Structure formats: structure tokens, C-alpha cells
Amino acid sequence: MTAAISGTESVGVDLPYRAESVSAARRLVCVQLAVWGLDDLVEDAQVIVSELATNAAKTGCRLWMRVEIERLTEKAVQIRVTDGCRVLPVMVKADGQDEGGRGIALIHHLTGGHWGADQLPNGKTVHADLGVVA
Template sequence: MTLLSNVVRADASPQPDEGARVRPHSEPATACLPYRPESVAAARRFVATKLREWGLDDLLDDASVIVSELATNAVKTGCQTRMVVAVRRPSSRIVRILVGDGCRSMPAMVDVGPDRTSGRGLAIVHRLTRGRWGVTLLPLGKIVHADLAVAEPPS
């Protein structure tokens, strides 16, 4: 079994790219959710609402899978505080989904065999983001983030 993880040692919310234009209505959104299985569906609805507001309906399917996987992992940590789900636009070409929890255990991609029925979540996130995901450790937990590329508007 191979364990892999993308780790980010800096802030998971970088400044916008120089020269990048972000829509004026692209304010970030954050939600605090309890550590319960039904919070995964709430996280999906939360992210979908923000993406629709931004006119990024083409990202809904991938974002739904990503936030589901990250929120499910957070629920499984067994932490007793609240999970934080956020959506950001660090640039006009990136949507960043963040899920924070109160556990410092690092997520890891596991190379599982074809007979396993679980353990593929981070591999799916890795594939959907083309490897653009990572973890920021905090004093009392961590933030896992995943970046989706926004398609260039037709010229």
C-alpha cells in the first residue's frame, strides 16, 4: 500500500494572481457545519449555491464530488468542534474549495486494490483538480483545499 499526500506549508488562501480579474460579486463564502453525516449534503448545497451565484454551473458536478469527499473525511475524524466549509476565488481562473476540521491527522491518498469499496476519495479529488489540492496544518486542526480550474470565456 502506497501513501501519498499533497502538503502545503503556506496559507491555503493566497492572494489573487497579479493581473487576474475576479468578478466583483465573487466574495468568498464560509459555513460552519456540525460533524454529522448530513453535513456532507449541506456542504454540497452550500458550494453549489455559491458556484451558481458566480455563474460557474459547469463546475457543479466536480465541485460536488470534491466537497463531498473532503467533508466526509472531516466527519470521519470524530472531532467535536465544527467543520468549516469555504469557497474562494483566488483568481478569475480558480475556484478553491476548503474544508477545515479540528483534527491534525493528515489526509493521505491510498493506492487501493480493485476489490476495496472505500479509500479512493483523495485520489478522485487529485484527478478532478489535476493534482491541485493540499493541506495546511493549524495549531488545532487543518484545512484541506482543492482548486478547480475555471474555463476561459470564449473570445
């Protein structure tokens, strides 16, 4: 069993809607997980934040997207990306000919289904919980 963290441990950054923001989001997650001693989550976390930030960058709905990582327990984190588009993500079954459409399914797999999206007045936040035991 993992213990809950007292107080909020989180970091976030506002990034422009540009392709290079995806690598900045990956660096944020990598550095923060190292600070928390959660190196075993880095690979999956970088895939997740890459997918979420790429999806946000494609919307181009606002000037900035917000990328955050919060420590939920000693061994679990939540990655969040907020953008200015109110269209919620859906998991689709992409076939071998599709060039995209696999990101949310990949996030679903890596998180064991612990992900979701919240609609906001001016956009949405997509979150993914990593390291959560069902």
C-alpha cells in the same frame, strides 16, 4: 488566460460532524457557483466537497467543521474544509476490494493535482483548486 479577482470573494459555513452536513456542504457549493456563473464547475465541486466533508465528519475531532469556497479567478475556485484532526490526508492506491481510500485520488484527478493540506495548531485545512489551468 483568466484574470485574478480583486478583493476576496468567499463564503463559508460551520457544520456539525454529522452525515447530513455533507449534503449541506454540497448545497453551499452549488448555490455559490451558480451565483458566480460557474455552473460548469458544479459537478466536480460537489464531488470534491463531498469527499472532504465526509473525511472531516469521520474524524469527529471537534464540534464543528468549516466549509468554504473562494473564487480565485473568473474561472477558478478553491474549496476548503477545516476540521479538528491534525492527521493530514494521504493519497493511497486502493484496490478493488477496498471500500474506501479513493477520495483523495479522485480529488487529485479532478483538480489536476491542485490540492493540498495545511496543518493548524488545532486541526487541518484541506483545500482543492478547481478550474485552475496549469
